[in-house]
Amino acid sequence: MVAAVRVRPVADTGTTSAEIAFASDPDALERAYRAHGTAVHSFCVRAVGPDRAADVTQEVFLTAWRRRDRFDADRGSLVGWLMGIAKNKVLDSHRAAARLRALEEKASGVVELRAEGAPVDALADRMLVEEALEGLSDRARRSVELAFWSDLTHVEIAELCDTPLGTVKSDIRRALTRLRRHLAGRETADA
Amino acid sequence: MPERHELDPRSSDDELLHGIGLLDPEPAPVVEPPADLWRRISAAAASDEEPDAPPDAAPAADHAARPESSTHLAPVVDLASRRRWPVLGAAAAAVVFIAAGAAVLLGSGDDPEPVSEVALDALVDDATGGSVELLLDGDTYTLRVDAEAVPADGEFLELWLIDGDVTEPRSLGRFTGAGDYEVPGDIDPEAFPIVDVSTEPDDGDDSHSGASVLRGALEL
Numbered sequence: 546m547v548a549a550v551r552v553r554p555v556a557d558t559g560t561t562s563a564e565i566a567f568a569s570d571p572d573a574l575e576r577a578y579r580a581h582g583t584a585v586h587s588f589c590v591r592a593v594g595p596d597r598a599a600d601v602t603q604e605v606f607l608t609a610w611r612r613r614d615r616f617d618a619d620r621g622s623l624v625g626w627l628m629g630i631a632k633n634k635v636l637d638s639h640r641a642a643a644r645l646r647a648l649e650e651k652a653s654g655v656v657e658l659r660a661e662g663a664p665v666d667a668l669a670d671r672m673l674v675e676e677a678l679e680g681l682s683d684r685a686r687r688s689v690e691l692a693f694w695s696d697l698t699h700v701e702i703a704e705l706c707d708t709p710l711g712t713v714k715s716d717i718r719r720a721l722t723r724l725r726r727h728l729a730g731r732e733t734a735d736a
Numbered sequence: 737m738p739e740r741h742e743l744d745p746r747s748s749d750d751e752l753l754h755g756i757g758l759l760d761p762e763p764a765p766v767v768e769p770p771a772d773l774w775r776r777i778s779a780a781a782a783s784d785e786e787p788d789a790p791p792d793a794a795p796a797a798d799h800a801a802r803p804e805s806s807t808h809l810a811p812v813v814d815l816a817s818r819r820r821w822p823v824l825g826a827a828a829a830a831v832v833f834i835a836a837g838a839a840v841l842l843g844s845g846d847d848p849e850p851v852s853e854v855a856l857d858a859l860v861d862d863a864t865g866g867s868v869e870l871l872l873d874g875d876t877y878t879l880r881v882d883a884e885a886v887p888a889d890g891e892f893l894e895l896w897l898i899d900g901d902v903t904e905p906r907s908l909g910r911f912t913g914a915g916d917y918e919v920p921g922d923i924d925p926e927a928f929p930i931v932d933v934s935t936e937p938d939d940g941d942d943s944h945s946g947a948s949v950l951r952g953a954l955e956l
Contacts, residue, residue, distance in 0.1 A: 574781055578774055579901035586769040599770050606777045611784065621745075666742045667759055673743075674756055675763045682860055682888055682935060682947045692753065694761040715861055721749055724756075728745035 574610045581624045582606070585631050588672045592635040592665055601638065605631045617733065622723075624676050625730025632669040633734065639665070673731060677724035684708060685716040692717045848873040856931060856952040862886040863949040866914070868931045870954050877919035879931060884913055885949040887935045894936045896944060897928035905932065905944040929954040 585605050589598035608630050609616070616626055674693070678686055684706065691702045692713075699717070703710040743755045848871035858865035866883030879895070887893045893911035897919065898904065906923045911933045919925060933950035 575774070575778065576900065578777060579903070582769050582773070583766060586773075587764050587767045590767040591764045595767070598767070599773050602769055603773060603777050603780070607780055607784070610781050668764065670743045670755075671759045672764060674759060680859055680946075680948060682949070684888060685860065690761070693756045712861060718749075721752055724743070724752070725745040728743050731742075732745065 573613070574606060577609065577623060577627070578606055581627050584624060584672055584676060585627055588628065588631055588668060589635065591668055592631075593638055597638070601631070601634050604634050608634070615733070621728070621730025621733050622676075622726045623730065625673055625727035625732075626734050627730075628669050628672055628676075628727070629731035629734025632665055632731070635665050669731065670728075673727040674724060676727055677720050681716065681720065685712075685719075688713045688716045689720045848878065851877070851925075852954040852956055854931075854952045854954055856881065856883040856933075856950050858883070858885070858949070859951055860885075860949050862888075863933075865950065868952050868954075870919075870925055870956075871916075876921070877923075877925055879908070879917045879919060880915075881911070881917060881931075881933075882914050883933075883950050885911070885933055885935070888937075888947070891935045891937050893949070894934050894944075896930075896932040896934060897923055897925060898930040898932050898944075899928050900930070902930060904928075905934075907942065907944075925954055926956050929956055 582602065586598055586602045589601045589605075593601055605627060609627055612630075616623065678689060681689060688702050688706050688708060691697050691705065692699070695702075697705065699710060699713050702708075703713045706713065743752060747755065851870040851872050853867055853869040856866050856868045863885035864883060866881070868883065869880040871878045871880055879897075881895070885893055895908040895911040895917055896905040897908060898906070906920075906928055908917050908919060908923075911917075931950075931952045931954060932944075932948050934945050934948050936945045936947075
């Protein structure tokens with residue numbers, strides 16, 4: 546069994562073949578699904594649970610397909626855009642469930658408001674951070690993860706990883722650049 | 737309206753790093769979608785696209801011709817731009833077959849026939865991007881690579897062709913720098929158009945490490 550290898554940008558911050566295809570290719574939906582279906586589904590499993598994850602994933606890709614004219618690879622990444630659509634679908638689903646709960650609770654005299662947005666936003670962001678880390682070498686990934694989740698300085702990371710300071714800085718900069726592109730793609734899904 | 741905690745792509749590096757630091761360091765577990773989900777999506781999208789088509793005609797053909805395994809779907813993706821949605825499956829397989837046959841005929845001369853030349857992009861600092869050319873000599877494909885990379889410490893470089901779904905890397909052996917690399921006869925570049933060089937730990941595991949250093953996609 547060969548482990549899946551995720552689609553990565555063909556250049557550091559460039560568009561992927563799946564993105565180019567999505568704008569022009571009539572079969573781009575399949576390419577997008579093969580490239581990013583697992584990421585979207587993994588997000589949905591966490592956000593709405595395993596029972597509903599497949600249905601929400603299907604809604605995400607169908608919505609993306611119906612709105613494909615709005616996707617612009619120059620404005621952000623495809624995976625970011627898909628994750629933005631997924632986040633909105635999940636929030637819609639939560640809001641509908643919350644409305645139902647509120648009605649039930651009102652009927653029973655108990656009213657409790659729940660704000661579900663923040664965890665879903667954070668989860669979507671975490672998925673996009675993971676996408677930004679994809680394709681980094683193990684060495685680069687370790688440096689970047691230390692930068693993200695430790696209070697170590699770049700100099701300390703360079704010493705800890707026995708890596709030149711310039712390499713540590715460029716690895717972090719590359720990951721942040723990729724992440725910005727994913728986040729920008731996510732924002733275009735809200736437009 | 738719930739308070740939003742999204743990362744902002746316009747933030748400074750420091751602000752972005754701070755925001756990332758508030759996220760869970762552990763990534764969400766990877767959960768593959770159910771095997772039939774793509775069929776459901778493609779059938780629904782097809783009915784979107786062709787409202788006048790006979791009911792269920794296109795999706796039915798799709799289902800009949802498409803096995804579950806993504807391995808078998810790869811050639812369909814590869815020639816996607818030559819087809820119109822939702823004509824899928826058997827027709828596409830036939831096109832692959834015919835195209836491959838035509839390529840063999842075209843390449844039967846004495847000199848290697850250039851089939852495709854594309855950029856090979858460096859994905860890490862330790863690599864120098866360049867180009868890769870696919871040549872056909874008789875019925876033998878060769879990759880002519882003009883790019884360089886340095887393996888990570890204690891690792892070696894390996895050359896791969898990967899399917900359009902990027903799920904099934906096929907090894908062409910060790911990558912020793914710019915030069916010609918013969919494509920084994922059981923690997924069809926039409927179905928495996930992505931040229932990839934990875935750095936591999938010397939651990940006896942012959943699967944792709946996931947750490948790619950050079951990448952390009954042949955245009956076939």
